[in-house]
Amino acid sequence: MNGWLLTAGIIAAATTLIHATVxxxxxxxxxxxxxxTAEPKRTLHVVWHMVTADLLISSIALLALAFTTQPSTPLVVFIAAQYLAYALVFLIVTLTADWPRPLLQLPQWMLLLPVAVLTLLSTM
Known part of the structure; x- marks a missing residue:
C-alpha cells in the first residue's frame, strides 16, 4: 500500500463530497x-458537473492506485498535474480579485494543492 496515494485519495474524495454538497x-x-441567459447558465451547469465527475473519477483512481503494487507513474503524474493546475487556477483567480483576505474567499486551493503534492510524493 502507498500511504501517500491513500492520503491523497482520501483528501480527493472529501473534496469531491464537499464540491458536490456545499x-x-x-x-x-x-x-x-x-x-x-440560458446558454451560458446551462454551459456553466454542465462544467460544474464535468468537474464533479472529474474529481470523483480521479479520487477513485488515487484510492485504487494506493493499493496497487506498482502504480502507473504516468497516470499518477497526470492526476498530480491536474490537481496542481486546479489549485493554481484558484490561487490566480483569488489573488487577482479585489477582495479582503483573498485566500479565504475561494479556499478550494487548500484541498487541491495537498492532493497534488501528496500524489507527486508517491512517485519518489
Whole structure:
C-alpha cells in the first residue's frame, strides 16, 4: 500500500463530497436561479458537473492506485498535474480579485494543492 496515494485519495474524495454538497448549494443553486441567459447558465451547469465527475473519477483512481503494487507513474503524474493546475487556477483567480483576505474567499486551493503534492510524493 502507498500511504501517500491513500492520503491523497482520501483528501480527493472529501473534496469531491464537499464540491458536490456545499458547492452545489452555494454555487449551483444561485447560478441556476440567476437571470443569466440560458446558454451560458446551462454551459456553466454542465462544467460544474464535468468537474464533479472529474474529481470523483480521479479520487477513485488515487484510492485504487494506493493499493496497487506498482502504480502507473504516468497516470499518477497526470492526476498530480491536474490537481496542481486546479489549485493554481484558484490561487490566480483569488489573488487577482479585489477582495479582503483573498485566500479565504475561494479556499478550494487548500484541498487541491495537498492532493497534488501528496500524489507527486508517491512517485519518489
Amino acid at each position: 458547492g452545489g448549494q452555494s454555487v449551483v443553486r444561485p447560478l441556476l436561479g440567476s437571470k443569466m
